[in-house]
Amino acid sequence: MTPARRGLPYGVFSRPGEPRRVGVRVGDQVLDLAAALGDEVFAAPVLNPFMALGRVAWREARERAAEAARTGDHLLPLDAVTLHLPIEVADYVDFYASLEHATNLGRILRPGEEPLKPNWRHLPVGYHGRSGTVVVSGTPIRRPCGQRPPSTPGGRPSFGPSLRLDLEAEVGFVVGTPTRLGERAGAFEDHVFGVTLVNDWSARDIQAWEYVPLGPFLGKSFATSVSPWITPLDALEGARVEGPPQEPEPPAYLRRAAPWGLDLALRVQINGETVAEPPYRDMYWTPDQMLAHLTVNGASVRTGDLFASGTVSGPRDPGSLVELTRNGAEPFKLADGAARTFLEDGDTVTLTATTRDGICLGEVSGTVVPAT
Ligand SMILES: O=C(O)/C=C/C(=O)CC(=O)CC(=O)O
């Protein structure tokens, strides 16, 4: 049994000249679910109608898909189909859940200040992103233009292509069952359908100039890439871990009712070469806490909402180049001898993740194309 077979992640595919429909990945094949299960909900061009059905339907479909995969009918080779953005992204939120990443970025962006702000250990800090620019793996990423910081204090910003284009390796969570306005989310597993991989492309020069005091904006909104596969929570039972101890203890609404940390090994590759292997399991804030925080004020979440963990950085393996190169001060070399600080036009960034028991979460890849 191949790793991908056990994960049975969901995606959306099409064959030439045919409409998009829902499939399940089975190794290097995709199971045509509408054909295999005869269910209209899988003839939709996105996963949203299926995700809205809720956990009982998700479980039943997963069992039926596993059974159908065994019979071997309605399986198409992956290289004969096109994969699409699997969900219609409703709202997109990005958190900042790694203690290492938050500390590193604090040092880099705010030298001389305390790197971790006083709120950081009390709530999962996050910001709202641009859901309309979430793109599927393989979509070319155009280098953004924007205002870059003045080169001297008090000077004027310059305008042009970002000179500090970066990647951020993240894990994303997709909401299936919505909450009602004015009410808090219930159990994590009742709302969250599954897990994907996210690259939150970041233009560090644009970001550094614009973010004061309201936070990330155009430096991150030009594109966010996701894997074509959403791995259902049920496939990740064996990867669940407690999450690190938290000091001080967070307020009651953020206390962990069940272990929703995930033992995922991420890999960041540039042009096929591994540059970091950040561990997700040690992320300070776990995704159940993020969902609780998202709705504690009565704000609702909708089917198709995507919330990302924030950059996954470990003590030795940062999930971004701004950390890896200390803001460009320490270039690294790729095997072809080329020195890198930030991304160059033509670079391809690929993120993958696997569980300890060999379930592969797919990959998210994107190639940088020159600014216009
Ligand atoms: O510390 C900052 O001001 C900015 C941090 C980020 O750019 C990271 C962000 O997108 C959240 C994350 O990925 O952890």
Ligand SMILES: [Ca+2]
């Ligand atoms: Ca991010």
Ligand SMILES: [Mg+2]
């Ligand atoms: Mg982004």
